[in-house]
Amino acid sequence: MLIRHSPDIAPSEITPRSLYLRRREFLAGFGAGLAFAGAAQAAALAAARSAFSTNEPKTPRADVLAYNNFYEFGGRKSDPADNAHTLTTEPWTVRIDGLVAKPADYRLEDLIKPLALEERVYRMRCVEGWSMVIPWIGAPLSEILKRVEPLGSAKYVAFETLVRPEEMPGQKGLLQLLPWPYVEGLRLDEALHPLTILATGLYGETLPNQNGAPLRLVVPWKYGFKGIKSIVRISLTETQPKTSWNIQNPREYGFYSNVNPNVDHPRWSQATERRIGEGGLFAKRRPTLMYNGYADQVASLYSGMDLERYF
């Protein structure tokens, strides 16, 4: 007997096209869900959408979770997704010290509880020349800094990532790619800028380990490596703090590391970028925007500065 397709059902009616087009994301999300089942469960996070969000199409969640630089877990982009499940993020304390009126070791819950979490859909430009659009969940860093009351002498904020070789395979062995702990820093006015957030989640859930759980910095107008992950210490200082990539190669990575299409990396151009998840083998590069497209909000922070010198 011949079984024939009913001619009045178009294939497009069987699966909605929008869902069909997102099938990989759906499957990958499902797979990631399974992978997480054993480790710390990603929990839903409620957050109001911030007006600072861009309306550009978001990078598929699967790519945001699979393509990371987090050298504590290895040097390849896939290493964090493969290895970071070993990281335990509970309990977690953040030491806030230096030039503040209220230095202390804060339990993460206590630090986060008073904050009104927001969803911030930001562009993220990696110094390597690729970019994503990521729906972060977090709160302005300024909220936390205000609570600890910076002293008048504080001019910079220094950050530090966890060192725990038992759980971070990139921190042990012969070839370690950076000195640990990973350290980063901002000028105080950059840290207090409303665009600068501490993120605790993305895509509606608590941060996956490979994206810097449980607490990371997001500074959308700077190259991605400024967004330090798995933060255990925040110190207010009078002098400019050391930063990891600058220690590793001062000629190539400056303290500021603002996204700037006119100042090239010594080894490659920064004029263009590739948006992850956009168009496969024949995708075009897109022009990189000054301050990653946030010039209206942040250019005034750097007025009069020689950006070739302070790269």
Place this chain on the structure above:
Amino acid sequence: MRAALRIPKLVVYVAGLVPAAWTFYLGLQDRLGPEPIKALEQELGLWSLRFLLLCLLISPLRRAGVDLLRYRRALGLLAFYYAALHLSAYVALDHGFDWTAIGRDILKRPYVTIGMAAFVILVPLAATSNNAAIRRLGAAAWARLHRLVYVAAILAAAHFLLIVKSWPAEPLLYAAATIALLAARALPAARRARTASAS
């Protein structure tokens, strides 16, 4: 060993091109990860370097009693084909034929300059990888010309080292392999020269 020696050369060429075809196929299927162009470009570059190193392995192997000399031309040409595909991916897919950006890259970025130099060296070697050219040039001149493959290998390994951030293992291992293979030829040659002058 005899069985291995009987593999027709055509099989080496066809098998050698499988990684390129397979990677391109994966790319068309959108299965090369979040940065498919970069993944394809890197894979083609890596295979070029691998074939270059395999080419350099033939002589030391021969001294160790394994004669695969009849496949050396195929391996060398495969190294060239992959370098050409790698360059094509760079020009067409990575930079969309933006000749200004490409020209600037070649002049300004040492790792691209060095990669380009390696490719330019491989062109005359590939063009003379046939019996007619050997006859025309004469065996001695031909052999002298083809010693440039050592320079190409050094440049290719340096090209790889210069691309990466920090010092990851893979380019270091390829650089070490290149140095080992060059040493494997330089040392016996030096010893021969010494015994020759002593006698």
